[in-house]
Amino acid sequence: MVGRDAQGERHTHTPQEAVMSRIVRAPSTALRDSDATGRTAPWPRWRVWAIRGWYGLLSLWAMLMASSVVRMIFGHAGPGEHFGFATVSAWKLLATGGVLVICWTGGRSVVAYQALVVGGVATMLSDRLWAVEPVDSTPVMSALAMIVLWLLPLVALRPNRRDLLRLRPQFSVVMLPMAVAAAVPLIYYSIYQGALATGGGGALIDPAYALTALGVVLAAQAIFAALRPSGTTWLPRFVALAAIWIGTAAIIWPDDLGSFGRAWGAAMVAWGIAFAAGAEAERRRRPSVVRPG
Numbered sequence: 001m002v003g004r005d006a007q008g009e010r011h012t013h014t015p016q017e018a019v020m021s022r023i024v025r026a027p028s029t030a031l032r033d034s035d036a037t038g039r040t041a042p043w044p045r046w047r048v049w050a051i052r053g054w055y056g057l058l059s060l061w062a063m064l065m066a067s068s069v070v071r072m073i074f075g076h077a078g079p080g081e082h083f084g085f086a087t088v089s090a091w092k093l094l095a096t097g098g099v100l101v102i103c104w105t106g107g108r109s110v111v112a113y114q115a116l117v118v119g120g121v122a123t124m125l126s127d128r129l130w131a132v133e134p135v136d137s138t139p140v141m142s143a144l145a146m147i148v149l150w151l152l153p154l155v156a157l158r159p160n161r162r163d164l165l166r167l168r169p170q171f172s173v174v175m176l177p178m179a180v181a182a183a184v185p186l187i188y189y190s191i192y193q194g195a196l197a198t199g200g201g202g203a204l205i206d207p208a209y210a211l212t213a214l215g216v217v218l219a220a221q222a223i224f225a226a227l228r229p230s231g232t233t234w235l236p237r238f239v240a241l242a243a244i245w246i247g248t249a250a251i252i253w254p255d256d257l258g259s260f261g262r263a264w265g266a267a268m269v270a271w272g273i274a275f276a277a278g279a280e281a282e283r284r285r286r287p288s289v290v291r292p293g
Contacts, residue, residue: 043106043159051107051157058099058150066092083256084207086249090242091217095119097238099150107158110166111232113151115224120146122220126213129194134209169227170286175236175278179226182243182271183219185264190215193258211258218242222275228282236279243272 071077072085098116101109124143155161193215196208218239225236250265260268 047157047159048106051154052103054153054157055099055103055107058096059103062093062096062099065096066090068092080255080257081207083249083253083259084211086253087214087246087258088210090245090249091214094221094239094242095123095213095217096150101234102154107154110163111229111235113154113164114167114229115221115235116150118220118224119217120150122217123213126190126194126216129191129212129216130197130209131195132198166230167227168230170229170231171227172278172282175226175228175275175282176223178271178275178278179219179222182222186215186219186222188215189260190219207257214246214258218246225279231286233279233283236282237276240272240276240279243275244269247272 066089068085069089072082077085096116096119098109098112098114098119101112102116105112124139124146127137127139155164158164190212193208193212197206197212198208199206221235222239222243225232225239228236247260247265247268247270250260250268251262253259254262254265259265
């Protein structure tokens with residue numbers, strides 16, 4: 001393969017070098033959003049692979065934390081626990097799933113990093129709703145671990161790190177009211193679950209501890225997605241999928257601990273479908289524009 005360098009001189013690439021150049025110089029096109037800044041700007045290879053390596057490990061960690069639905073499938077859920085096992089996976093992925101997109105794009109997705117911050121903050125705030133603090137709770141250490149292990153590595157490794165602070169909202173007049181309307185009952189649900197978390201045994205013993213974060217995380221990510229930071233399209237779809245997942249679980253197990261019930265479950269499914277439709281309408285009305293990094 002023949003190309004030209006910055007000075008216009010001709011040079012030859014082997015097929016292997018050409019493939020590696022495409023992998024390192026640009027993120028995957030599977031996430032075609034304008035938040036993948038610097039799409040055409042070359043980054044040092046060691047930075048890209050260091051980001052992918054570290055956030056690949058965090059992606060495995062996130063998947064392990066969200067594996068309760070898998071354990072439910074293999075029969076680990078007791079009577080009345082199926083809703084909790086199914087939905088904890090949803091909010092865990094909503095809170096930490098940004099690491100998968102960071103790994104996939106080699107650190108170029110600014111929205112993925114911002115969604116990770118939103119998810120982490122929402123989770124830590126939901127812990128303050130517990131009526132009784134679990135005996136093994138370490139909020140300060142958890143916050144430090146989130147900052148040091150999940151957030152700071154990208155700040156240290158990423159070129160153009162100031163982009164991480166830029167929101168660039170393109171909020172939707174349809175999606176934002178939908179997100180705010182959903183946030184009210186979701187936060188009420190989390191407050192109610194927090195009031196039930198009185199045993200002090202933590203999430204492994206009392207489902208109320210795990211379910212307290214569900215409403216807060218979903219509400220926070222829905223509002224963030226409705227702002228359409230950098231014109232993102234993948235995040236609203238992700239939120240809509242989580243809402244449909246949670247609503248479906250409530251319909252299947254209406255009488256389980258923490259379940260919304262069939263009526264509210266159906267409302268959640270309908271909301272998720274409408275939110276996804278609103279995101280698609282916004283995408284067609286205002287196509288994403290790739291911004292330089």
